[in-house]
Amino acid sequence: MKEEALKTPRLDHREPLVFDTRELGRRPGSMRKVSRSVPAPKDLGIEVIGVPEGTAVQLELRLESVMEGVLVTGTVRAPLSGECVRCLEPFERKLDADFQEMYSYPDADTRTARKDEAGDDAEEEDVLFLEDDMFDLEPALRDAVVLALPLQPVCQEDCPGLCSDCGERLADDPDHHHEVADIRWAALQEFKKSGADQGADENQEK
Numbered sequence: 001m002k003e004e005a006l007k008t009p010r011l012d013h014r015e016p017l018v019f020d021t022r023e024l025g026r027r028p029g030s031m032r033k034v035s036r037s038v039p040a041p042k043d044l045g046i047e048v049i050g051v052p053e054g055t056a057v058q059l060e061l062r063l064e065s066v067m068e069g070v071l072v073t074g075t076v077r078a079p080l081s082g083e084c085v086r087c088l089e090p091f092e093r094k095l096d097a098d099f100q101e102m103y104s105y106p107d108a109d110t111r112t113a114r115k116d117e118a119g120d121d122a123e124e125e126d127v128l129f130l131e132d133d134m135f136d137l138e139p140a141l142r143d144a145v146v147l148a149l150p151l152q153p154v155c156q157e158d159c160p161g162l163c164s165d166c167g168e169r170l171a172d173d174p175d176h177h178h179e180v181a182d183i184r185w186a187a188l189q190e191f192k193k194s195g196a197d198q199g200a201d202e203n204q205e206k
Helices: 138-148 183-205
Strands: 018-020 031-039 049-051 056-065 069-083 090-104 134-136
Antiparallel strands (some): 031 056, 049 069, 056 069
């Protein structure tokens, strides 16, 4: 197998979630704002709620050049489509979430010491690197969206859910109920009924 096949595929600047930082430069303190509308990638959310694939996601980003790399601070706004966990009805709403991510220069470990409070090197897998002065925002976008989503989404805060007996949506019929006989009174009702029947028979005999 050729060595090229073993390398990680290079970022493509034509991809909607790939951003180029060359205009920003490497001088610490440089800042650039970027606004971009991108189509939502597949599976952007959790099982019961998320951003529909292909819908417009609005990104407002601030790119700042720091000693280690580029600090990206952003806001994501997108439409959500979900299913209420109480009544199972579909609903829609808007998502507005903030996030921040650091993208380090490939030589950041030689330019700046990345150490935690204990003096140990930062975990390599926690560090995101720029590639040819570009970065892929998709992982950070996914994290921001998922963290902002409710784990138990409801169509409205006071959704009463479904009837446990027949499954009807209670919000459609606030007076919905079922007559339930109390088994503790069932024997007494039978006794009264039998007593009434016996009295009727005695009256007929007279």
